Amino acid sequence: MTRSHPLPESDLLAADAVGDVIEHWGFRKALGRIWTVLYLAGGPLSAAELRERLQMSAGAVSMSVGELQRWGVVRRVWRPGERKEHFEAETDFWKMISRVIRERERALVSSVRERLARACELMRREGGDPRRLQRARKLLTFATVAEAVIGSFVTSGRADFSQFGNLLTLVRPAGRN
């Protein structure tokens, strides 16, 4: 049985900070806190330990580690002789970030691009003010560029966007830099 283990202040601070980042990325704050506690722990913890340290219900821990696993951010590990499941944090930041971008950001931007394309097509057929269509096309171009940038970011494994400089400029009005 696990001894009581009131998370030290320093861990709380870090976990909460990471929680904010993760929330900003559209996940539940709890996911970020759990990952951080596992990461700082340096080794696998059981669901019960997480529960205890983060004061969550059994259900919340179960759902959260489930989601974290689906995102490849936490792994389930088997400890010989232990009855409980244990969980450990993925430590490769790049792996985690690129996966989220690949699966989520990409899906969003591609869906947006598709819908904008459909909107342009509709407008074209409807006829009417050509400048309106022009503006819609500008939105579409932007989405297309964004998609390309994200794709390159994910596949190159590098945060080097310079090759897209001209495309980005394309979208911006003439002036400035």
Next chain:
Amino acid sequence: MTRSHPLPESDLLAADAVGDVIEHWGFRKALGRIWTVLYLAGGPLSAAELRERLQMSAGAVSMSVGELQRWGVVRRVWRPGERKEHFEAETDFWKMISRVIRERERALVSSVRERLARACELMRREGGDPRRLQRARKLLTFATVAEAVIGSFVTSGRADFSQFGNLLTLVRPAGRN
């Protein structure tokens, strides 16, 4: 009085797509829809027109355009002879994006960096497993790099991250790419 003007399907499609992007960035979906309607309209619209086209309450329109103005994404324009206020969309994508990043993303990452630094400091004093401190420091390094990258992005006006390649690598484990 404004004639009824049921937003064409194409506009709805586009507005909703942009709404999703904006929601992803942590704003209300309605803000994205309003901006898009204004953007596609190509010229100023009154609150009543927005209200009508987007089927929102007077209060919601007022609050939304207020927020959009605070973010510099929509401007209030005065039309001589008109009693109503009118609003028009900012059209410089870069201006809008960089401002949001400057004011919001930056605030987040800097707050996170500060808190992580505080957590490291606490850990150092508390003593205990030095590897734990090491891990916390790694988080801090990452936040510091992220802050630098964002800063450069905003000030250079360019999506060129290449100069940070080595720093990013610093944070990643040895292997790969």
Next chain:
DNA sequence: TAGAAGTTTCAGAAATTTTTGAAACTTCTG
């Protein structure tokens, strides 16, 4: 294989966010 240990599920509770609608307020006009 009975039962203990551990985990997942999910309906409802709680918390949070967003919207409404109407009153208060402001600004114009005759």
Next chain:
DNA sequence: CAGAAGTTTCAAAAATTTCTGAAACTTCTA
């Protein structure tokens, strides 16, 4: 200056998200 037109504010309602806790389920052990 009275009142009409337009806008903002904000408390309460509605919608949405997240969490809880207990029952159902699974897996291991004796």
